[in-house]
Amino acid sequence: MAAFAVTYSYIESTLPERDHHRPGHVEFLRALFEDGTLLTSGPFNDDGIPGALxxxxxxxxxxxxxxxxxxxxxxxGLIAERTVRRWNIIYGG
Structure with missing residues (x-):
């Protein structure tokens, strides 16, 4: 299996809907993490475009x-842009 970097970009106007659907989003990611498909994830915490890796x-x-x-x-439809790119892990898992 290869590793892939998936990025999400959001627009601020979708924040109320994202908050509404966040429990399902978290559960979806938790299931992927528990089965070993999701290695790591989290939101970007800068002042740029809101999103996640x-x-x-x-x-x-x-x-x-x-x-x-x-x-x-x-x-x-709460993700404004999504990218999926193969990522070669050199250090870490």
Whole structure:
């Protein structure tokens, strides 16, 4: 399995809907973490565009994108932009 960096970008106007769907989003990610698919994730904490970084294990970028379509944030159209890029881990797991 390869590692993929998945980035989410949000727009501020979706914050109320993201708050509403956050429990489902967290549960979706928790399940991926518990089965070893999600290696790590978290929101960006700078003053730039709100978003998040997720490191996902998968066969290829298409499979990871398909998997991440199950995230309630994606299913409800709350992600302004999503990228999926193969990431070569040198140090760490």
């Amino acid at each position: 997720l490191i996902i294990q998968g066969e290829d970028a298409d499979a990871v994108a398909l998997l991440m379509n199950g995230d309630p944030f994606h299913a409800h």
